[in-house]
Amino acid sequence: MIPMTKLCAKIEQNSHSLAVSVNGSDDLNSLDPTDLKILLELIRDPRIQIGELSDSLGIARNTAQSRVRRMLRSGILHDGGREIDLEAVGYDVVAFVTIEVNHRELDGVVGALRLIAQVLEVHEISGRGDVWCRVVATDTHNLQAALRSILRIKGVIRTETVLALHTHIPYRTEPLISRLAQGNALAPGRPASRRAASAEQQANTG
Structure with a gap:
């Protein structure tokens, strides 16, 4: 798992490329780097309070609250009770x-x-x-x-x-959102470039 400080730094350094890769998806076209950071925090701690969220990310409380509400309205976030054991x-x-x-x-x-x-x-x-x-x-x-x-x-x-005899990997979203936040995930339906495919292959074999 990538430390939050390093992830946030990576997001800030690549904010332009993130906007392009995320906005290329019809489903995620409203997400920007701040939205992705909020999603990661909510995935890691579904019970986090708005004040704690804003302090953790260094954003205004009203900003955090309005973005969470927008993602709830759009269906990106939902209260499905998946965190209940x-x-x-x-x-x-x-x-x-x-x-x-x-x-x-x-x-x-x-x-x-x-x-x-x-x-x-x-x-x-x-x-x-x-x-x-x-x-x-x-x-x-x-x-x-x-x-x-x-x-x-x-x-x-x-x-x-x-x-089901045993759950080896429960429902999860953090790996995908983390990858999106780093700008490494392609928008759905977009073919990989040769350079991107080669880089991913080298990373997987290395």
Whole structure:
């Protein structure tokens, strides 16, 4: 992990290139180096207060507050509760459920899944199945009850469930945001130049 002082210095030195690389993305076109520094601080400490954030980054409190609010409104930041340790409250069984759906009932299926509290996320997918979701449970009996609730939803044809045995890499964003902050990540959809590709290959082999 890069020390924050070195990272901030790197951001200040490369503010122009950062603006170009970040603004090249439709999803990140509102981010500048200060936004990236704020994101890194919030990733590292989701409970940090606005005053602490402004002191840590050396920016005005109003600036920090307005930027956090803007990123919340735009959806870059959200209060999804990912920092909560569900194992600590008894939900230590994690399952990935692939659902085959009658396509005419897809919206209704998604709406019904939203009402099942143990369903943490839902994605429409390609390949086998139509919908993928992450489900948590207190034990296998509790999981079975949740799966039965899913199967009772109108439009669900069948499900396939895989249990997670161990989480080696939990959901994370810090490596990507750190790389963006250093100006090393390409905007989505932008092909790498030969020089950039060669430099990255040398870094990976070195």
